[in-house]
Amino acid sequence: MKTRHTCPRCNKKHNFARYIDVDGNYLGDNIGRCNSEVHCAYHEPPTGNEIVSDGFVYVPVETSYLKNSEIFEDKYQDVLFDFLCTKFDIADVIEIYDRYIIRSTNVKWSNSTVFYQKDIEGRFRTGKIIQYGKNGKRIKEPYSRIYWQHKLVQLNREFNLEQCLFGEHLLETWHEKNHDRNIYLVESEKTCLIASLSYPTDLWLATGGLSNLSPKKLEVLKGYDVEAIPDKGGYKIWKDKLEPLGITVNEVMEQSDANDGDDIADLLI
Numbered sequence: 001m002k003t004r005h006t007c008p009r010c011n012k013k014h015n016f017a018r019y020i021d022v023d024g025n026y027l028g029d030n031i032g033r034c035n036s037e038v039h040c041a042y043h044e045p046p047t048g049n050e051i052v053s054d055g056f057v058y059v060p061v062e063t064s065y066l067k068n069s070e071i072f073e074d075k076y077q078d079v080l081f082d083f084l085c086t087k088f089d090i091a092d093v094i095e096i097y098d099r100y101i102i103r104s105t106n107v108k109w110s111n112s113t114v115f116y117q118k119d120i121e122g123r124f125r126t127g128k129i130i131q132y133g134k135n136g137k138r139i140k141e142p143y144s145r146i147y148w149q150h151k152l153v154q155l156n157r158e159f160n161l162e163q164c165l166f167g168e169h170l171l172e173t174w175h176e177k178n179h180d181r182n183i184y185l186v187e188s189e190k191t192c193l194i195a196s197l198s199y200p201t202d203l204w205l206a207t208g209g210l211s212n213l214s215p216k217k218l219e220v221l222k223g224y225d226v227e228a229i230p231d232k233g234g235y236k237i238w239k240d241k242l243e244p245l246g247i248t249v250n251e252v253m254e255q256s257d258a259n260d261g262d263d264i265a266d267l268l269i
Contacts, residue, residue: 009042038233066124077104083136118169166206194265
C-alpha cells in the first residue's frame with residue numbers, strides 16, 4: 001500500500017501503481033494502473049519501451065513456505081466468525097473454519113481473520129489477514145485492512161511468495177465419487193466460505209482477487225470440470241482469461257440487479 005499513489009481518475013488514495021524506469025525512477029504522474037479494475041479501470045502504460053535481453057539470465061526463485069510453528073493457533077475469535085454465526089448454524093461455521101483453515105489474530109488489527117493458502121501438497125504459502133466490521137464487510141477506511149503473514153515472516157528470514165488458490169488443499173480429497181458435484185471458483189475468500197455454507201456438497205475455491213488468474217496458479221484445476229462466478233463487472237475479464245483454459249464462466253452476477261463489485265455471497269446472504 002505504501003508504494004501506491006492517488007489515482008488520477010477516481011482520486012482514491014493508495015490505489016494507483018506507477019511505472020518506473022530501469023533506474024527505479026517514477027515516470028509521469030499519470031503513468032500507471034489503478035487497482036480498482038471494475039470501478040475505475042484506469043491504465044496508462046509508458047510509451048517508447050525497448051526490449052532488454054542482452055546479458056539477462058533468468059534464475060528461478062525457490063518458493064518459500066510458512067512453517068507449522070508460524071501458523072496462528074487462535075480460532076473463532078474474529079469478527080467475521082461472529083457475523084457468519086448470525087446467518088448460519090454455529091456448528092456449520094466451525095466446520096467450515098476448520099476445513100478451510102481459518103484463524104483469528106490481533107497481530108495487525110484486533111479480531112482479524114486469517115485465510116491460509118494451503119496448496120494441494122499440504123504446504124502453507126501464506127496467510128491473508130483481513131479485518132472485518134460487524135456487518136461482515138471489509139474495513140476500508142481510512143485504508144483497506146489487508147495484510148499478509150509472509151510479510152511478518154520476512155522480518156526474520158527471506159521469503160519468496162508464490163500464491164495458490166484458497167481452498168486448494170481440498171482438491172486432494174476430491175475423489176471420483178464427487179463426479180456428480182460441482183467445483184466453483186470465486187474471487188474472495190469470504191465469498192468462498194458463504195457459498196460453502198450455502199451449498200456444502202459442492203467444492204468452492206477462491207482466487208483472492210479479480211486479477212489472480214495466472215495459468216500457473218490455475219494449473220492445479222487441469223482435468224477438473226470447473227465453473228467460475230466472478231463479481232459483477234468482472235465477467236469479461238474472467239471470460240477472456242479462463243475460457244481458453246477450459247473453465248466455464250457463469251453470468252449469474254451480470255444478470256442480477258446487484259451493484260458492480262457485488263459477488264455471489266451478497267445474493268446468498
